[in-house]
Amino acid sequence: xxxxxxxPKFQVLKTGQSMTLQCAQxxxxxxxxxxxxxxxxxxxxxxxxxxxxxxxxxxxxNGYNVSRSTTEDFPLRLLSAAPSQTSVYFCASSxxxxxxSPLHFGNGTRLTVT
Amino acid sequence: LAKTTQPISMDSYEGQEVNITxxxxxxxxxDYITWYQQFPSQGPRFIIQGYKTKVTNEVASLFxxxxxxxxxxxxxxxxxxxxxxYYCLVGDMDSNYQLxxxxxxxxxxxx
Numbered sequence: 001x002x003x004x005x006x007x008p009k010f011q012v013l014k015t016g017q018s019m020t021l022q023c024a025q026x027x028x029x030x031x032x033x034x035x036x037x038x039x040x041x042x043x044x045x046x047x048x049x050x051x052x053x054x055x056x057x058x059x060x061x062n063g064y065n066v067s068r069s070t071t072e073d074f075p076l077r078l079l080s081a082a083p084s085q086t087s088v089y090f091c092a093s094s095x096x097x098x099x100x101s102p103l104h105f106g107n108g109t110r111l112t113v114t
Numbered sequence: 115l116a117k118t119t120q121p122i123s124m125d126s127y128e129g130q131e132v133n134i135t136x137x138x139x140x141x142x143x144x145d146y147i148t149w150y151q152q153f154p155s156q157g158p159r160f161i162i163q164g165y166k167t168k169v170t171n172e173v174a175s176l177f178x179x180x181x182x183x184x185x186x187x188x189x190x191x192x193x194x195x196x197x198x199x200y201y202c203l204v205g206d207m208d209s210n211y212q213l214x215x216x217x218x219x220x221x222x223x224x225x
Contacts, residue, residue, distance in 0.1 A: 105157025
C-alpha cells in the first residue's frame with residue numbers, strides 16, 4: 001500500500017521558473033491538501049480539495065495553483081517561483097469528516113528557489 | 115491565530131515515561147484533539163485522537179480533563195527512536211482542513 005506519494009523529492013528552481021509538484025494517493029480519500037513547512041515552524045495550509053473538481057484556498061495560497069481532476073491526484077503548480085517559496089512541501093489526504101479520519105502525509109518535496 | 119500551546123522542547127531518557135501537555139483554552143464543543151509525530155525529512159504521522167477522558171492505543175495514551183482546556187500525550191517507556199517533533203491540534207472533525215499547526219514540541223530522548 002503506497003499511501004501518499006510525492007514527486008520529486010528535491011527540486012532547485014531559478015526565480016521566475018514554473019513547475020508542478022505531484023501528489024498521488026491510493027486510499028480513495030476524498031480530501032487532499034498541500035502544506036508548506038519552513039524551518040522551526042508548523043505546517044501552513046496552501047490549498048485543499050474535498051473531492052474531484054472542488055478546490056479551495058488555505059492560509060497561504062498566493063503564488064500557487066491547484067486542480068483536482070481525479071480522486072487520486074492533486075498537483076500543486078508554482079506559476080513563477082520566488083525565493084520566498086523555498087520550503088518543504090507536504091501533501092496530505094484523509095477521508096472526509098467524522099472521528100478517526102486522520103491526515104496521511106507524503107514524505108515531502110524540498111524546494112529551493114535561487 | 116494559534117489554538118494550542120505546547121512546550122518548545124523536552125528532554126528525557128530511554129525507558130522513561132514522557133508526558134507532553136498541550137493547552138487549548140478556546141476549544142470548541144465540536145473540536146477533537148489530535149496528536150501527530152514528525153521525524154526529520156518525513157511528513158507528520160498520526161499518533162492518537164480523543165474527545166474526552168482517556169484514549170489509549172498501541173503507542174500512546176491521551177488524557178483529557180473534564181474541562182477539555184488541556185490534554186496530555188503520554189509515551190510509555192520511550193526509546194531513542196521516539197526522538198521527534200510532536201504536534202497537538204484541535205479542530206472540528208468535519209472540517210479537519212481548518213487545523214492550525216503550531217511549532218510543536220521537539221522531544222529528545224537520551225541514552
